[in-house]
Amino acid sequence: MPDNSIPVTVLSGILGAGKTTVLNHVLRESGDRELAVLVNDMGQVNVDAELVAESSDIADEDEELVELSNGCICCELRGDLLDAIGELTREREFDGIIVESTGVAEPLPVAQTLTLGFDQADLDPTEFYEETGIEPLEGYHLDTTVTVVDAHQFRTAMESDELVDDDGTEKHLGDLVVEQIEFCDVLLLNKCDLVDDGTLEEIEATLEVLQPRANIVRTEHGRVDPNELVDTGQFDFEAASQSAGWIRELAQPHASAEEEHGVTSFVFEARRPFHPERFADLLDRFPDPVVRAKGHFWIAGSERSEDPAEASGETVSEKRRVSRTDEAFTLNVAGQSIRVGPGGTWVDSLPPEERRERREANPELEERWHDEWGDRNIRFVIIGTEMDHAALQADLVECLVTDDEREADWTTFDDRFPTFEPPEVEGGSDGDEKAERDGKHDHTEELGIAD
Structure with missing residues (x-):
C-alpha cells in the first residue's frame, strides 16, 4: 500500500457484544493518532453514533464522525459506505478510519466493498467521480477486520433459535455469530470478567477451531490496546477468505x-x-x-x-x-x-x-x-x-x-x-x-x- 494510504478497521459483532465500548476506549487511548469514525446503525436515529459522540472527544457535528443510518453496510448501504469514506479521505488526512458496523452486519460483504469497490456496490462510479472527484479505494485500504465476541453470552447466542431482523431479512443469531467469527483478523473476547477461566478456555478453543488465523485478545469492559486494532497490516482478502476452520x-x-x-x-x-x-x-x-x-x-x-x-x-x-x-x-x-x-x-x-x-x-x-x-x-x-x-x-x-x-x-x-x-x-x-x-x-x- 502507498505510504499515504489510510488504514481502515472494520469492527463487527452482534448487538450487545460491546463494539461501541471498544470503539470509545480506542478513541480515548489513541494518543496522537487522528482517527475518523463511521458508525452504522439500522435505525433512523443512529444511537451508536450518539453514544460515541457523548463518550469520546469526537462531537457528532464534527467531520471525524460520520453516521450511516436506516440500513446495513453489508447490503443496501454499500455504496454509501464508499461514498462516506471517500468524503472523509478527501476532506482531511487521518491516521486511521474505524467503521463500526451494525450488529446484524456480516464482515465478508463489507470487506468485499472496501477491497473491490464498485464491483460490490450499488453505486455508479462515473456519477460518483463527477460529484466528488474521488476514485473508489483511492487513498485508503482495508487494514484490519475485528469481531467482538461476548464471552458471557457466547454459548447462549450459539444455542439460541432467535431470529434477528436485517431490514426485513431474517438472520439466525447463531449463524450470524459464526459468520462474524469466520471472517476476521482479530477476535476480541470481551466481558471476560463475567466468565470463569475454564469457560473462557473452552470458548477460546471453539474460536480457534472456527477461525485458526485470527489473533484472539481477551478484554474486559472493551479495554484493548489500540495497536491491536488500528494500522496492524493484518488483512489479506485471499487469506481471510480461505482461513475459516x-x-x-x-x-x-x-x-x-x-x-x-x-x-x-x-x-x-x-x-x-x-x-x-x-x-x-x-x-x-x-x-x-x-x-x-x-x-x-x-x-x-x-x-x-x-x-x-x-x-x-x-x-x-x-x-x-x-x-x-x-x-x-x-x-x-x-x-x-x-x-x-x-x-x-x-x-x-x-x-x-x-x-x-x-x-x-x-x-x-x-x-x-x-x-x-x-x-x-x-x-x-x-x-x-x-x-x-x-x-x-x-x-x-x-x-x-x-x-x-x-x-x-x-x-x-x-x-x-x-x-x-x-x-x-x-x-x-x-x-x-x-x-x-x-x-x-x-x-x-x-x-x-x-x-
Whole structure:
C-alpha cells in the first residue's frame, strides 16, 4: 500500500457484544493518532453514533464522525459506505478510519466493498467521480477486520433459535455469530470478567477451531490496546477468505482425537446419495453439540419438471425432465441454524461432449471419478464440542441408500427438500465451496424441513 494510504478497521459483532465500548476506549487511548469514525446503525436515529459522540472527544457535528443510518453496510448501504469514506479521505488526512458496523452486519460483504469497490456496490462510479472527484479505494485500504465476541453470552447466542431482523431479512443469531467469527483478523473476547477461566478456555478453543488465523485478545469492559486494532497490516482478502476452520478441514481432512476442552472436528465423505426422507429426519434432530457443519451432498429422488416454454417458445410437452440426482445441495449449519441451498449440477449430468471437456480440463475431478456415480459425492466437515463422533458418523451412514434401495424406484422416496433453480457454477460440484464464499449461493432455506 502507498505510504499515504489510510488504514481502515472494520469492527463487527452482534448487538450487545460491546463494539461501541471498544470503539470509545480506542478513541480515548489513541494518543496522537487522528482517527475518523463511521458508525452504522439500522435505525433512523443512529444511537451508536450518539453514544460515541457523548463518550469520546469526537462531537457528532464534527467531520471525524460520520453516521450511516436506516440500513446495513453489508447490503443496501454499500455504496454509501464508499461514498462516506471517500468524503472523509478527501476532506482531511487521518491516521486511521474505524467503521463500526451494525450488529446484524456480516464482515465478508463489507470487506468485499472496501477491497473491490464498485464491483460490490450499488453505486455508479462515473456519477460518483463527477460529484466528488474521488476514485473508489483511492487513498485508503482495508487494514484490519475485528469481531467482538461476548464471552458471557457466547454459548447462549450459539444455542439460541432467535431470529434477528436485517431490514426485513431474517438472520439466525447463531449463524450470524459464526459468520462474524469466520471472517476476521482479530477476535476480541470481551466481558471476560463475567466468565470463569475454564469457560473462557473452552470458548477460546471453539474460536480457534472456527477461525485458526485470527489473533484472539481477551478484554474486559472493551479495554484493548489500540495497536491491536488500528494500522496492524493484518488483512489479506485471499487469506481471510480461505482461513475459516471448515475450509481448512475440508482441504486437509483428518479425524481429530478428543482435544482439550472437547472441541473436535471430522470430515464425513460418501459416494452414495442420501435417502431424502432419512436425511431430512436427521437434520430435524441434528445433535446440539455441533457448532458448525459445512459441505455438499446429493439425494436419491424423483425427477422434476423444468418448463422453459416462456423463455424459449417451446411447448409444454417439450419441457425438460431434470433428475434430483443431477442437483448438488449445500449444507450450512451454525449453532441452531440449519440451511440447505443450491450447489449447481454435477458434471456427470452434463451432455457427453461438455462432460468430457470438463473431465479433461480438471485432473482432480478425473482422479475422483466414480464409474457409477461420476463426480456425485457427499462431503461435510463437522465441528463441535463434546461430540460423539461414532454416533453421528453412524447416523449419517444410516441416511445413505442401502444396497436394496439402490435397485428401488427412487421416485417413490418422500422428498421434503426445497426445490431450487441451480446456479451456474463453473466446474460443477468442485466450485461449490468457492461459490459459497463468493456469495453466489444466496438462496438457502432455513430448516427444520419438517415444518
